[in-house]
Amino acid sequence: MITAGLDLGTQSVKAVILKDREVLSRGKAFSGFDPAKTAEQALGEALKAARLSLSDVNHVTATGSGMDLAPNSNSTISMMGADAQAGVYLFPNARTIIDVGAEEARAVKCDEKGIMMDFVVNERCAAGAGAFIEAMARALEMKLEDMGPLSLKAERASSINASCVIFGESDVVTLIHRQESKPEIARAIFDAMADRVSSMVHRLGVNPDVVLLGGVARDVGFVASLKRKLGVDVLIPEYPEYAGALGAALVAAKRVKKV
Amino acid sequence: MNSQSVEKKYMPEISQKEIEELRNTIQATSQKIIAENIEKMKKTDPDRPKAMQYFDEMANFVTREKEIRAAKEKGKKVIGYTCLFAPLELVLASGAIPVRVSSGWYDAAKLGDRVVPVEVCPVVRSTIGAKMIGLSPYLEVSDALISVLTCDGMTKLGEILSDYKPVWPMTLPRVKDSEQSTRLWREEIKAVKGQIEALTGNKVGRKQLKSAIELTQKATKAFRRLQELRKGSPVIMGRDAMLVNQTYMWDNIERWTEKTAALCDELEERARQKNWACPPDTPRVMVTGTPMIWPDNWKLPTLVEEGVPEGVLVADELCSSERLLYDPVGVDEWSMNDMLNAISERYLMASTCPCLTSKDGNEDRINWLLNKIKEWNVQGVIYYVVRGCMLYAMEYTRVKKVLDRLGIPIYYLDTEYTREDVGQMKTRVEAFLEMLTARIDL
Numbered sequence: 001m002i003t004a005g006l007d008l009g010t011q012s013v014k015a016v017i018l019k020d021r022e023v024l025s026r027g028k029a030f031s032g033f034d035p036a037k038t039a040e041q042a043l044g045e046a047l048k049a050a051r052l053s054l055s056d057v058n059h060v061t062a063t064g065s066g067m068d069l070a071p072n073s074n075s076t077i078s079m080m081g082a083d084a085q086a087g088v089y090l091f092p093n094a095r096t097i098i099d100v101g102a103e104e105a106r107a108v109k110c111d112e113k114g115i116m117m118d119f120v121v122n123e124r125c126a127a128g129a130g131a132f133i134e135a136m137a138r139a140l141e142m143k144l145e146d147m148g149p150l151s152l153k154a155e156r157a158s159s160i161n162a163s164c165v166i167f168g169e170s171d172v173v174t175l176i177h178r179q180e181s182k183p184e185i186a187r188a189i190f191d192a193m194a195d196r197v198s199s200m201v202h203r204l205g206v207n208p209d210v211v212l213l214g215g216v217a218r219d220v221g222f223v224a225s226l227k228r229k230l231g232v233d234v235l236i237p238e239y240p241e242y243a244g245a246l247g248a249a250l251v252a253a254k255r256v257k258k259v
Numbered sequence: 260m261n262s263q264s265v266e267k268k269y270m271p272e273i274s275q276k277e278i279e280e281l282r283n284t285i286q287a288t289s290q291k292i293i294a295e296n297i298e299k300m301k302k303t304d305p306d307r308p309k310a311m312q313y314f315d316e317m318a319n320f321v322t323r324e325k326e327i328r329a330a331k332e333k334g335k336k337v338i339g340y341t342c343l344f345a346p347l348e349l350v351l352a353s354g355a356i357p358v359r360v361s362s363g364w365y366d367a368a369k370l371g372d373r374v375v376p377v378e379v380c381p382v383v384r385s386t387i388g389a390k391m392i393g394l395s396p397y398l399e400v401s402d403a404l405i406s407v408l409t410c411d412g413m414t415k416l417g418e419i420l421s422d423y424k425p426v427w428p429m430t431l432p433r434v435k436d437s438e439q440s441t442r443l444w445r446e447e448i449k450a451v452k453g454q455i456e457a458l459t460g461n462k463v464g465r466k467q468l469k470s471a472i473e474l475t476q477k478a479t480k481a482f483r484r485l486q487e488l489r490k491g492s493p494v495i496m497g498r499d500a501m502l503v504n505q506t507y508m509w510d511n512i513e514r515w516t517e518k519t520a521a522l523c524d525e526l527e528e529r530a531r532q533k534n535w536a537c538p539p540d541t542p543r544v545m546v547t548g549t550p551m552i553w554p555d556n557w558k559l560p561t562l563v564e565e566g567v568p569e570g571v572l573v574a575d576e577l578c579s580s581e582r583l584l585y586d587p588v589g590v591d592e593w594s595m596n597d598m599l600n601a602i603s604e605r606y607l608m609a610s611t612c613p614c615l616t617s618k619d620g621n622e623d624r625i626n627w628l629l630n631k632i633k634e635w636n637v638q639g640v641i642y643y644v645v646r647g648c649m650l651y652a653m654e655y656t657r658v659k660k661v662l663d664r665l666g667i668p669i670y671y672l673d674t675e676y677t678r679e680d681v682g683q684m685k686t687r688v689e690a691f692l693e694m695l696t697a698r699i700d701l
Binding site: 065077078079080081115116117118119120121 | 663668670671682686687689690691693694697
């Protein structure tokens with residue numbers, strides 16, 4: 001049984017192909033003006049890597065903010081539902097799944113079957129999501145991928161306001177003017193963002209094991225801050241940015257069985 | 260002194276030209292939204308009850324405004340109110356027409372930003388904006404306003420509206436279960452009776468008050484019958500029922516009662532024929548929180564009943580809908596004193612508004628929510644809060660704890676008076692509805 005999951009996010013579309021619930025391949029394409037075309041590209045890439053064609057796929061499930069625009073999909077699942085499925089598949093003891101993507105952070109509470117029991121989403125503001133780190137990296141005139149490792153070198157913690165990306169940026173400028181070191185400013189940025197995410201998770205309840213998914217999980221600086229703020233270990237899979245697509249593909253597998 | 264020359268204490272100067280431009284634009288949008296909302300309601304339930312036609316007409320603002328203006332020409336007075344604590348029976352007994360003036364127009368909230376900060380509750384900002392440009396027919400026709408000091412926003416709204424017309428503030432005691440509160444509120448009720456009599460020139464006597472109470476008792480009976488019908492498999496979509504409930508805020512109450520009873524007759528027949536408004540296994544949802552006022556603020560109910568997988572609103576705990584008249588005025592002896600005490604008790608004790616507290620917090624609201632969940636067989640609760648609505652936001656913590664303990668899914672949905680966040684809201688509402696079905700589906 002071959003199934004596919006598509007995650008149509010705000011910055012990119014990810015695809016995962018499964019054979020009997022085992023990952024065969026992944027594909028990714030950056031979102032342009034035509035989400036349907038991007039989705040086709042991502043799925044095409046994954047199919048090519050698996051040496052399959054679309055007709056070999058039994059069921060395609062789409063998720064993500066653009067899920068209704070996905071071509072060739074047989075069904076959809078909410079992002080939170082996909083997170084819960086992927087989290088428990090990757091880490092069977094996972095009960096709290098956090099997903100931090102480009103524009104949104106969310107947390108899902110689930111049971112041992114990966115069924116969502118409750119969820120929270122960050123409040124209509126990018127300050128708790130990846131776009132915040134990107135804006136701050138620009139303010140610091142450095143590459144996004146360098147900011148995480150640099151922040152780990154900070155000797156003490158400064159603080160900035162992360163209620164808003166714009167205010168956060170002006171706080172960063174204040175720190176630069178105060179001649180704080182770059183590692184400390186970088187750490188302040190991750191701490192502020194982790195504060196937002198962790199208070200959101202606390203509203204849901206922190207039930208171990210805690211899993212972090214989404215592209216931002218690759219950022220060592222954010223992960224270190226989040227672990228400090230939550231006070232528990234945070235598990236991260238090898239391909240965190242593909243978790244949504246993986247969850248969708250797992251749902252597709254269940255839906256094939258039902259048909 | 261000429262009233263024209265009196266400087267406004269709160270409201271900004273705005274040219275007649277701008278007023279007219281804004282009013283025309285917003286009115287046109289409003290009529291479009293009304294038509295769209297009703298169209299969507301018909302799409303959800305193509306075989307909508309015939310009796311809904313009347314309520315659709317009452318929802319267009321135009322028909323009822325004409326009627327009220329005609330009554331005013333014949334000397335009738337109109338008394339507006341912002342919150343549900345205003346004693347309607349006294350208004351009715353004086354021969355005046357009661358209308359609720361809280362505003363549901365999104366675009367008017369943006370105008371309110373010229374007067375108060377954007378952090379203020381949008382219901383309040385929108386009502387201020389509506390007044391700025393004369394948008395709300397019911398606010399415009401009101402000769403005076405009863406402003407019960409409930410939440411902070413409503414308290415100050417009364418002050419701001421006093422730039423235009425007489426506003427009668429009523430002090431609401433906030434601890435429900437105390438002797439002092441009962442005494443104070445009874446005094447407030449008597450005082451507002453005096454003001455109503457002075458405005459209308461009609462004395463509220465025993466006979467008039469008795470028939471006014473009997474009138475709202477009958478309305479309550481029809482209202483309860485409608486809500487009872489929603490306990491079983493859905494005979495009516497939630498939006499339709501909400502619209503019926505909401506028109507009570509401005510309709511002629513006697514006629515509203517007849518039309519609601521006629522709707523119930525039709526629904527009972529449909530139940531006998533098992534003619535359901537949607538598949539009986541559709542997830543049953545209840546909403547609670549900030550009032551949802553027609554026509555703009557209809558987005559959440561629309562999302563719930565339109566989404567995939569679709570849900571059905573079987574109950575709500577909103578002061579714009581089911582909280583309006585569940586409780587009748589309970590009179591033992593029909594003496595003046597007894598009737599006034601009964602009115603006083605009905606408006607204070609029966610309210611579950613979070614502006615109130617008691618020895619055990621707002622336990623009445625918790626108990627009422629639990630009762631609804633059980634009786635109406637609710638599978639999930641959406642807790643709806645608009646930004647700036649502190650009291651509902653703060654009461655969520657306790658409600659959530661109680662429902663979590665019982666294993667009833669509840670989701671906190673925050674929003675604004677805006678159309679732009681419908682996409683984000685849709686994602687959340689769909690995820691919540693999916694959660695209600697996932698236990699079976701996955």
